[in-house]
Amino acid sequence: MTFNPMYLFYILVFPGFLFTSFAGLLLAGIDRKVLAHMQKRIGPPITQPFYDFMKLMGKETIVPDAAPKAVFLGAPVIGLISLFVTALLIPFAGLTPFYGIADIIVLIYLLTIPAVAIIIGGAASGSPFSGVGISREMVTIVSYELPLILVLLTVGKKAGMALTGGMTFSLIDISAYQAQNGMMITHWAMIPAAIAFLLIIPGEVGTQPFDVAEAETEICEGTMAEYSGAPLALFELSHSIKMFIMTALFTALFLQGWTTGIVALDAVIDLAICILLTIITMTLPHASAARLKVEWLFRFYWQIVAGLALISLILVWLGL
Amino acid sequence: MMQHFPVLAVMTLFLASFLVVLFGSRNKVARGVIAMTASTVPLVLMICLIKPVMIDGQIISYWMGNWEPVSGWAIGIGYEIDALSLFFGLIVALTIFLSCFYSLKYMSRDDTLEKYYVLFLMLSGAVLGLVLTGDLFNMFIMIEILTFAAVALTAFRNNEDGPLEAAFKYLVIGSIGSSLTLTGVILLYEQLHTLNMAQIGALLQKTGMNPTTAFAFGLLLTGFSIKAFIVPVHPVAADAYTSAPTSASMAMASMVNKTGVYGIIRLLYIIFMTMGLSSVQNLIVTIGTITMFLGVTMALNQHDFKRLLAFHSISQIGYVITAIGLGTALGLSGGLYHAMNHTLFKGMLFLCAGAVLYAAGTTNLDKLGGLAKKMPQTCIIFLIGAFSISGLPPFNGFVSKWLIYQATYEKAAQSGNFGFAIVTVIEVVVSVMTLASFIKVSQSVFFGELPPELENVKEAPLSMRIPMWIMAVLCIITGVLPGQVYSLLIQPAVNAVLSPVKYINAMMGSGYAEQFISAADAAPDKSVVLAGYWQPINWLILFVVLLAAFTIVALLGKNSRGAQSHSAEVTDGKYATFYSGEKSEYSMVGGSDMFWGLKYNLRHYFGFIGEMHSGVVNDYALWAVLIAAVYLVFSFVCLL
Numbered sequence: 001m002t003f004n005p006m007y008l009f010y011i012l013v014f015p016g017f018l019f020t021s022f023a024g025l026l027l028a029g030i031d032r033k034v035l036a037h038m039q040k041r042i043g044p045p046i047t048q049p050f051y052d053f054m055k056l057m058g059k060e061t062i063v064p065d066a067a068p069k070a071v072f073l074g075a076p077v078i079g080l081i082s083l084f085v086t087a088l089l090i091p092f093a094g095l096t097p098f099y100g101i102a103d104i105i106v107l108i109y110l111l112t113i114p115a116v117a118i119i120i121g122g123a124a125s126g127s128p129f130s131g132v133g134i135s136r137e138m139v140t141i142v143s144y145e146l147p148l149i150l151v152l153l154t155v156g157k158k159a160g161m162a163l164t165g166g167m168t169f170s171l172i173d174i175s176a177y178q179a180q181n182g183m184m185i186t187h188w189a190m191i192p193a194a195i196a197f198l199l200i201i202p203g204e205v206g207t208q209p210f211d212v213a214e215a216e217t218e219i220c221e222g223t224m225a226e227y228s229g230a231p232l233a234l235f236e237l238s239h240s241i242k243m244f245i246m247t248a249l250f251t252a253l254f255l256q257g258w259t260t261g262i263v264a265l266d267a268v269i270d271l272a273i274c275i276l277l278t279i280i281t282m283t284l285p286h287a288s289a290a291r292l293k294v295e296w297l298f299r300f301y302w303q304i305v306a307g308l309a310l311i312s313l314i315l316v317w318l319g320l
Numbered sequence: 321m322m323q324h325f326p327v328l329a330v331m332t333l334f335l336a337s338f339l340v341v342l343f344g345s346r347n348k349v350a351r352g353v354i355a356m357t358a359s360t361v362p363l364v365l366m367i368c369l370i371k372p373v374m375i376d377g378q379i380i381s382y383w384m385g386n387w388e389p390v391s392g393w394a395i396g397i398g399y400e401i402d403a404l405s406l407f408f409g410l411i412v413a414l415t416i417f418l419s420c421f422y423s424l425k426y427m428s429r430d431d432t433l434e435k436y437y438v439l440f441l442m443l444s445g446a447v448l449g450l451v452l453t454g455d456l457f458n459m460f461i462m463i464e465i466l467t468f469a470a471v472a473l474t475a476f477r478n479n480e481d482g483p484l485e486a487a488f489k490y491l492v493i494g495s496i497g498s499s500l501t502l503t504g505v506i507l508l509y510e511q512l513h514t515l516n517m518a519q520i521g522a523l524l525q526k527t528g529m530n531p532t533t534a535f536a537f538g539l540l541l542t543g544f545s546i547k548a549f550i551v552p553v554h555p556v557a558a559d560a561y562t563s564a565p566t567s568a569s570m571a572m573a574s575m576v577n578k579t580g581v582y583g584i585i586r587l588l589y590i591i592f593m594t595m596g597l598s599s600v601q602n603l604i605v606t607i608g609t610i611t612m613f614l615g616v617t618m619a620l621n622q623h624d625f626k627r628l629l630a631f632h633s634i635s636q637i638g639y640v641i642t643a644i645g646l647g648t649a650l651g652l653s654g655g656l657y658h659a660m661n662h663t664l665f666k667g668m669l670f671l672c673a674g675a676v677l678y679a680a681g682t683t684n685l686d687k688l689g690g691l692a693k694k695m696p697q698t699c700i701i702f703l704i705g706a707f708s709i710s711g712l713p714p715f716n717g718f719v720s721k722w723l724i725y726q727a728t729y730e731k732a733a734q735s736g737n738f739g740f741a742i743v744t745v746i747e748v749v750v751s752v753m754t755l756a757s758f759i760k761v762s763q764s765v766f767f768g769e770l771p772p773e774l775e776n777v778k779e780a781p782l783s784m785r786i787p788m789w790i791m792a793v794l795c796i797i798t799g800v801l802p803g804q805v806y807s808l809l810i811q812p813a814v815n816a817v818l819s820p821v822k823y824i825n826a827m828m829g830s831g832y833a834e835q836f837i838s839a840a841d842a843a844p845d846k847s848v849v850l851a852g853y854w855q856p857i858n859w860l861i862l863f864v865v866l867l868a869a870f871t872i873v874a875l876l877g878k879n880s881r882g883a884q885s886h887s888a889e890v891t892d893g894k895y896a897t898f899y900s901g902e903k904s905e906y907s908m909v910g911g912s913d914m915f916w917g918l919k920y921n922l923r924h925y926f927g928f929i930g931e932m933h934s935g936v937v938n939d940y941a942l943w944a945v946l947i948a949a950v951y952l953v954f955s956f957v958c959l960l
Contacts (some may be wrong), residue, residue, distance in 0.1 A: 017866060066690065066693075071692065081870060085863055085866065109722075110713060116759075120762065134763060135915060138760075149749070153744060298918055302921070
């Protein structure tokens with residue numbers, strides 16, 4: 001990678017640091033507003049997550065006596081930065097400044113890092129609530145990882161079969177395929193996989209009804225129990241950014257292949273799609289379903305969602 | 321000069337094991353000096369060989385006593401070091417060095433240490449000899465020596481409960497493996513009248529498979545599978561790694577099971593050259609997949625740090641076997657890369673377990689906790705190891721697993737076999753479960769609540785931490801610079817595996833192999849095409865840029881409020897852990913109860929595998945016979 005001054009802009013402003021934070025917090029705000037309306041409340045203003053973030057940043061940071069300080073404070077930072085980097089690797093609005101670094105397998109592993117950061121941070125706090133929280137978080141990861149890999153293999157096979165007759169893990173190839181053959185979702189064999197991915201999004205982000213790991217009403221926010229101040233703000237920000245990343249990833253995998261010719265317009269449309277997906281996949285289930293039990297969550301993902309993804313995988317392998 | 325290096329390396333180790341008894345039984349310093357010298361020499365010699373073998377592509381052949389082949393027949397014992405042998409030789413030599421270094425302090429609380437070093441050096445010499453030799457019978461001798469040294473090392477702390485039982489199991493299963501190997505060697509000798517592996521490889525191509533050679537194939541494959549501890553002979557490994565002194569467990573997990581992997585590669589790719597057959601591929605991949613899945617699910621069930629690591633060892637070897645069973649250059653690359661990584665991270669994790677055992681006196685996950693503040697360096701090294709083995713970027717486990725996923729799925733796409741797609745999915749799920757069980761370890765050993773009896777635990781001594789740090793740094797290097805590591809070590813080894821003709825000619829004289837093998841067979845596809853991208857350096861640059869930006873923002877935004885210093889002496893409720901009421905009512909989630917949601921749903925499966933591992937050696941012997949039967953039936957049905 002030769003150095004280009006534009007890279008700093010990409011990393012720090014768009015589609016990196018600033019834009020990702022902004023988009024994430026915006027999605028979180030819209031999520032809260034729409035949810036409130038669904039529940040016949042007025043709800044906070046859309047800018048509320050920004051205020052919350054600012055407020056938490058200014059609060060005192062308490063490190064419990066039982067916690068090793070470096071791990072306790074380092075975990076949220078590493079988790080958040082991994083998310084920023086992940087955001088840079090996902091094609092957004094047809095713009096992929098760093099596509100040569102990673103592929104879809106790398107992406108799902110990069111997405112594991114923030115979850116592991118939460119787990120390690122929670123574990124380091126030494127709280128029994130965190131103990132329960134991390135065990136649940138880990139079960140959640142194991143639950144959604146199976147359908148997720150099935151979906152990605154399906155997409156990789158579908159795109160690779162048309163391009164080279166084999167398979168591909170490259171996001172660029174997947175974009176190229178969609179540019180040639182239309183959006184991935186328009187191929188009917190891919191629809192079960194798309195639905196499966198939509199169901200994975202709330203699990204990966206950890207919103208109700210899949211928020212067993214945080215479950216503030218049962219285990220006091222679980223892994224977050226001992227966090228306060230700036231580290232907690234970073235975790236909240238990570239949570240919001242995950243909303244953006246997962247919806248953007250869905251867009252990249254299933255809804256690409258078109259362009260208006262103007263990057264800014266593309267970005268706005270993509271952001272609108274992300275907002276729509278947030279409402280469909282996170283706000284709606286939140287408003288309409290209660291939190292699942294841990295064992296139900298596991299069964300739901302390994303039976304229903306993985307089943308859907310497997311149907312697609314088999315269909316694609318049959319050449320449909 | 322160069323061609324003497326391999327045999328010198330092996331000789332040093334065997335010679336030192338006798339010198340340790342002669343001079344080291346009373347004198348502690350002499351013992352340490354002899355052991356350390358003997359374990360350093362092979363590493364230096366192996367590193368010296370990197371240039372000619374890995375970079376220049378030479379194959380070093382060495383005839384013991386200068387017994388060169390007479391009119392095309394090998395009569396003496398030959399050492400042959402191609403890139404594959406050297407690759408494993410480097411892994412082994414590094415393990416010997418680090419394990420010996422670690423044991424100086426770690427074993428200091430035991431007595432009769434000269435016996436430990438005799439056995440350890442015997443084991444080391446045998447393993448190194450096994451990967452460097454070019455003679456099938458010599459290989460068998462080395463297997464014998466290593467098995468008995470490993471058995472005795474397992475039983476070394478025989479004043480405790482487990483070791484004798486574990487050693488007995490290892491002895492029984494190991495003997496079954498050795499005798500089957502010997503039978504296989506005998507049958508091949510009877511058919512082909514030579515013991516040289518290169519010549520056997522060439523002659524087998526001429527004669528083709530007949531029932532006797534097919535029988536020998538099955539027997540040898542069983543023998544090496546038992547050395548690699550694949551399912552269903554794995555329970556022996558779990559017991560042995562748990563009971564042996566940790567420095568010996570580390571040596572066994574890092575290099576002894578690699579001998580099995582090495583043997584399988586030699587057998588399938590060079591000696592029998594059967595890897596091109598899709599039936600063989602299916603067999604090896606199936607066995608590997610079962611091994612990796614069963615290993616990791618058993619690990620989820622464990623309550624003991626070392627036993628959990630042992631089952632992970634089995635699981636990771638499953639990855640390696642699966643990858644080499646694909647029969648493609650990409651698969652081999654992933655498999656060999658993972659074998660190397662496994663040596664690094666699993667050795668390191670065992671050393672961490674040893675440090676915990678040394679400091680806290682137990683490895684029981686239910687009794688440990690909160691050690692991160694007491695042993696910060698061990699904790700960090702453990703986390704590096706845990707992230708490496710779970711395949712989190714940018715650590716080394718990720719690179720090799722990523723290669724393996726690609727290789728498997730590409731194989732699926734090429735062959736149109738949907739089974740390989742399922743194998744890919746299992747690989748990813750196993751990887752996540754690996755992460756899960758290491759989260760469990762980190763929670764129950766290093767984080768969570770510190771039990772009062774561990775209040776006085778101290779960090780492991782420096783001479784134990786140095787080997788751990790060396791491995792940690794190597795884990796990061798091999799993770800961050802995959803391209804360089806690949807072209808220096810992996811690529812030559814893969815090419816060596818895929819060039820049996822070169823291997824044969826180096827030993828038997830040029831032109832020998834071409835008499836038996838047509839040129840078309842001799843040049844399999846060695847090209848490696850990646851289906852994706854992973855450039856950790858660029859990723860790290862991004863990470864660092866963001867970290868820098870982040871730090872600047874954090875420094876600018878830091879206000880005077882909120883920055884309070886807190887001394888540990890003052891007890892302030894604010895800094896205590898939150899228990900919401902009565903502390904006594906709450907307890908940490910025990911190590912064994914960590915994944916209730918997962919275990920509850922899969923309770924029938926977990927119950928089943930729990931019952932299968934009965935701990936009765938009769939059952940395990942039966943399984944060993946069973947796998948032998950499977951291989952034999954397979955050889956007769958598919959190879960003839």
